Amino acid sequence: MKDVKVLGPGCAKCQELLSQTQRAAREIGLECTVQKVTDIREITSYGIMMTPALVVDGQVKVSGKVPSLDDIKKMLT
DSSP: OEEEEEESSSOHHHHHHHHHHHHHHHHHTOOEEEEEEOOHHHHHHTTOOSSOEEEETTEEEEESSOOOHHHHHHHHO
């Protein structure tokens, strides 16, 4: 099972990335729990300077923007 995290303080873009990531996971049939991380210390531990960010299995896939649904699907596989 993949470890998927959306990093961000809770802004509109963070919520959008969370929603789109959950949708992408459902659509590709990926068994995972998408965790929302708001703790600034944990966010900065990934070297993130701009939120939102998507982390899959410990690797930062994107930060500072909300990618398209298709791009998120690719990042999750």
